[in-house]
Amino acid sequence: MTRTDPLDVPRPDAQLHFGVFFQGVNHWTIWSDPASGSQIAPANFRRVAQTAERGLFDAFFLGEGLRLREVDGLIHELDVAGRPDAITQLAALAAVTDRIGLVSTSNTTFNEPADLARRLSGLDLLSEGRAGWNVVTTDNAWTGANFRRGGYLDHADRYRRAEEFLTVARALWDGWADGAVSGAVGAPAWAAPGAVDRVRHRGTQFDVDLAPTLPRSGQGHPVIFQAGDSGEGRDFAARNADVVFSAHGNDFDDALAFAEDLRRRLLAVGRPEDDLRILPGTEIIIGATEAEALEKKRWIRLQQVTPATALGVAGLLWGLDLSDRDADGPLPKEDPVVAENDGSFGARRVADPRVVVAEWREKAEANGWSLRETVIALGPQRGHVGTPAGLADRFAHWVRHGAVDGFNVTPYLIPDGLDDIVDLLVPELQERGVYPTEYTGRTLREHLGLREPLTHRSTTDGRQAG
């Protein structure tokens, strides 16, 4: 076993943070396996959250989707779909977990700040300071068809709205002075006079004049997560987020470059460069030997990318209905159809399919791949494959060199997909001193080693004023 000298690295004391992402709509959950359980049964949410907690994970995440995906005007049948409302499900998990953070993906486009801030606050209080909010936006009218407001935001406006949304939410969270509510039986008033501030906000997006209804939790307010990867998204994260979910978790150099870019942006807005945690989403495949792990990966990919899924993915790329083709045969000979709007919503889209198809053809020919093998090989490369010891060495290297602060793990099997990570990988990480051996705090903010919320710091702490 190769060991990194803990003193010869930039961050010798760095600790790895794990979150678990219970997926909603996706084709990566192997639902066809006999060991696969219900995606909606409460027992399975509880099982995943409690396993993660046993493994000292920092957080349990839920995604959000506000309309079922369609392809060519038809509801997509190949994906796992059907999920609970995130905050509602997490409030239930607050009752059956003690330490793990509970993070809701909630949309700023189709919510209102006063309502969402209150719901998140409720989760934060019921979990005693374990709530998080993954801030996402939507820009399509198609999702808006499920809401009173309809679809109405263009790309630029959705970030403007998101930022102002956060400003209002934080003002509401900060509306109650600490200790506002009396701690004594027989007090003359339930809350101290003047302890609750009315929030008055008039901006381009929101006009709020409201007395907030909830006190702060032990962590100040919910931890803010953000996932945007564009320059605009990264700047938004640098200004607002405590944690970034990145897509840069497969290649060390790529992960390090992303982390360094984000740290530069943090410094530019006047925050300390270690003020943000970077948790790429990942899948972890564990085998007793390297060869066994690779064989397992091959099996997993074939379960995830069924012939029908491969034809569906390729069909979206080509802009053609390929459902009657042979997924195990060669790539379609036709040129892809480039359409302004291909009628597919919420599903994968690429900028110029001709470029991608040319690349697919070249690689398929060079390697002798079938269409399905091509989709597997050239689709999103996810995750880490190896033995517990090998993975622990790799992760220790990554975290000590500042490429990541941890990973948001996506189990490919519900509800047992975390078991080998918790039982086999976590002990190896603990042995290397890069993973905690117990929860040291009670709140999500404490688990992540974060400073207090941005709005609670004086300008001398390094936060840009205004």
Next chain:
Amino acid sequence: MSGPALRLAVELDGDGAHPAAWRRAAHSPDHLLTPRRVARVAAAAENSGFTLITLEDGALPPGGTPDVVGRIGAVERAAFLAASTSVVGIAPVVPVTYAEPFHVSSQLASLDHISVGRGGWVVGEEERPEAARVWGRPHVDGEAARARESRDGVEVVRALWDSWEDDAVIRSVATSRYLDRDRLHYVDFTGDAYAVKGPAIVPRPPQGQLVVLGRPDRVPAGQLDVALVEGRDLAAVAEAAAGAGTPRTFAEIEVALDTAHATAEERVADLEQHAPWTDRGRLRHIGSASGLAVLLGRLRGVVDGVRLHPLVLDEDLPELSRLVLPHLFERRLAVRPLPGASLRTHLGLERPANRYAAGPDIEALQETR
């Protein structure tokens, strides 16, 4: 009076029905908004044998200073309680005066999944004009306008619950299809003010439809499972119940009981020094536990159940639990809920068929014989 045994519901918001109830609570004010307190009160109600817990809500502070100005959202409390109780039904108050029905539908359907079929919904209204600002929407002015929003909101929410047929998840390994799109339906609701496409993102709730409770003058009878009826006396309640036109009726009763330390009258008088007990035109029992039991016995056959609003939860719940409910259960004037059954089952309501489902193809079935 005779008739089927009563079902018992209790409202558990805050410290009790009186605005100043917090002053007689057994805990300091800062314990009200804690998970321990939320769970403890619900456990007491469940152990007592109530069939249903309701949780009041609204986007604005529940009262004004010096009384309680804090409240955790009812849906969040309900979900938390669903995971920490096992038998009792749980119905949050959710107004759809301004809220997005799509979100409300998802939240309540999720509650039913989390509670494995113990979810209900008390349709509320946001009456205060300031509530409009919470939602960034124009003020919905007047009872008729609010009733219209409730009507449309309930219709959308109910349609979305049906938008997945019960067997929409087919997990067909042979064809790689997780869903059958023929069993998913666009609701295509178009009302006076807005349209909603559907289908839902949450699979159909275990009960098919959650139990919907509300005031019959505010929500059309055809959309309610349980009418919450009011009246200052038995005759008024009987008249309201007879005219409700809903499958079930529950009488609203405000309750203050004698305790070992003070009579009900004294307890009410103590709180009235601080604030008046808002008169909503409901039946009110201020007195002994046995007197309440007699009143409830007389309501059997008049209504299907009652919703109690205790003056002070910490004082009245123990009396209800110790003296009133056991008396009713022993004489079979009321029934306890049974483990493993849905809230619908407890209320004697059938699981509704899905409005969109075609049902089994009888001809095809006959041909295969």
